Amino acid sequence: MHHTVQLTDSVHWIGVNDRKTHLFENLWPLENGIAYNSYLIDDDHVAVIDTVDHGSSEEYIDKIKSIIGHERKVDYLIINHMEPDHSGAIRALVKEYPDIRIVGNLKTFKIVSAYYGLEENQHEVKKDEELNLGHHRLQFIMTPWVHWPETMMTYDQSDKILFSGDAFGSFGSLDGGIFDDEINFEFYESEMRRYFSNIVGKYSNMVQKAFKKLEGTDIKMVAATHGPIWREDPQKVLSLYDRWSRYETEKGVVVIFGSMYGNTEKMADYIARKLAEEGIKNIRVRDASKTHLSHLINDVWRFRGVILGSSAYNSGLLPTMEHFTTNMEHIGAKNHYLGLFGSYSWNGGGVKKLKEFAENVDWEMVAEPVETKGIPGEDAFRQCGQMARSMAQRLKESE
Numbered sequence: 001m002h003h004t005v006q007l008t009d010s011v012h013w014i015g016v017n018d019r020k021t022h023l024f025e026n027l028w029p030l031e032n033g034i035a036y037n038s039y040l041i042d043d044d045h046v047a048v049i050d051t052v053d054h055g056s057s058e059e060y061i062d063k064i065k066s067i068i069g070h071e072r073k074v075d076y077l078i079i080n081h082m083e084p085d086h087s088g089a090i091r092a093l094v095k096e097y098p099d100i101r102i103v104g105n106l107k108t109f110k111i112v113s114a115y116y117g118l119e120e121n122q123h124e125v126k127k128d129e130e131l132n133l134g135h136h137r138l139q140f141i142m143t144p145w146v147h148w149p150e151t152m153m154t155y156d157q158s159d160k161i162l163f164s165g166d167a168f169g170s171f172g173s174l175d176g177g178i179f180d181d182e183i184n185f186e187f188y189e190s191e192m193r194r195y196f197s198n199i200v201g202k203y204s205n206m207v208q209k210a211f212k213k214l215e216g217t218d219i220k221m222v223a224a225t226h227g228p229i230w231r232e233d234p235q236k237v238l239s240l241y242d243r244w245s246r247y248e249t250e251k252g253v254v255v256i257f258g259s260m261y262g263n264t265e266k267m268a269d270y271i272a273r274k275l276a277e278e279g280i281k282n283i284r285v286r287d288a289s290k291t292h293l294s295h296l297i298n299d300v301w302r303f304r305g306v307i308l309g310s311s312a313y314n315s316g317l318l319p320t321m322e323h324f325t326t327n328m329e330h331i332g333a334k335n336h337y338l339g340l341f342g343s344y345s346w347n348g349g350g351v352k353k354l355k356e357f358a359e360n361v362d363w364e365m366v367a368e369p370v371e372t373k374g375i376p377g378e379d380a381f382r383q384c385g386q387m388a389r390s391m392a393q394r395l396k397e398s399e
């Protein structure tokens with residue numbers, strides 16, 4: 001017996017929580033789990049929107065049957081996104097309902113075929129096309145590259161629900177509360193930004209394009225494939241994603257360092273202290289050898305100030321810092337002020353690589369990089385203090 005969760009009289013949440021998987025995409029830590037949201041519209045024709053991951057197929061089919069019974073069938077599977085966290089139960093669904101029509105766009109079907117070898121019962125939809133389920137009339141909004149090429153959104157014109165796929169999604173399982181008015185958002189805000197910055201942020205310009213396409217759409221509810229469903233204040237999640245995809249940042253600084261023996265770390269702590277003395281309240285100091293890349297990216301997406309330090313290691317960066325800078329370049333965040341520092345013993349290389357990073361990402365440098373030989377002395381600390389003051393000044397000016 002499943003207790004179903006309803007968005008409206010005829011729209012059901014049939015998602016599942018995953019608290020077992022350690023790493024999402026085998027990369028991003030899931031300390032707080034994740035939900036794979038799927039939806040069922042119980043109309044003259046029954047439609048399911050996106051599925052769940054492979055491991056949850058059985059529970060998923062049971063949920064569907066507890067709503068529509070054993071006699072009725074699912075007529076349509078609408079695929080907004082083909083990543084396996086949502087397409088994993090497709091085979092199980094097709095096996096249970098062999099006549100099900102798969103609804104997607106041209107790019108969807110290429111991936112359906114490549115992943116699951118399914119070539120039949122395809123129902124291709126294009127922009128402005130409508131699918132009538134009886135009472136519910138569905139529209140499809142093509143939003144390519146948010147964050148895969150085939151991604152689209154489904155809009156239910158009757159109940160005014162936007163089934164948005166990964167856009168507006170969040171890490172974190174749904175622990176009892178499923179709707180925005182049932183949860184404490186403080187927890188989800190950071191998990192939502194982490195999800196956005198890790199998974200979608202690289203495609204921020206495509207998110208902005210998606211927003212343009214959604215202009216004028218009356219959205220009463222946002223139902224993404226991860227995280228809470230927004231029915232009380234859908235505008236909140238829309239404006240957060242809008243801000244993040246326009247690279248809007250908060251007044252604050254994250255200091256990220258890589259340090260073997262603590263020389264570079266001493267400078268990080270000193271800079272942080274000086275920032276506090278300058279009145280900056282939001283300061284995070286992170287050791288790149290310990291804090292996962294996922295959280296570092298989240299911090300960078302949040303704070304306008306970024307200060308990076310590394311010891312020299314084989315004429316370059318400490319590998320954990322290299323891992324961070326390489327990925328950060330790849331993601332291409334914008335709107336940051338930058339400071340650099342580090343320690344070396346012979347030919348250097350750490351700060352040199354950080355300077356190359358600065359050129360590649362094109363963030364505004366607030367002060368000359370500080371590079372010290374071995375243990376930082378008075379001179380190095382003085383320069384670090386200067387960097388902190390310039391950073392604080394720049395942040396205050398930009399308010």
Ligand SMILES: Cc1cc2nc3c(=O)[nH]c(=O)nc-3n(C[C@H](O)[C@H](O)[C@H](O)COP(=O)(O)O)c2cc1C
Binds near residue numbers: 259263343349
């Ligand atoms: C494996 C290894 C490689 C290193 N490579 C370099 C190097 O290429 N150039 C350099 O100037 N110092 C190099 N060093 C020295 C460190 O950068 C130096 O001791 C620095 O002060 C360490 O700072 P930390 O305490 O923040 O780690 C290396 C040290 C180690 C252990």
Ligand SMILES: [Fe+2]
Binds near residue numbers: 081083147166
């Ligand atoms: Fe995805």
Ligand SMILES: [Fe+2]
Binds near residue numbers: 083085086226
């Ligand atoms: Fe997803």
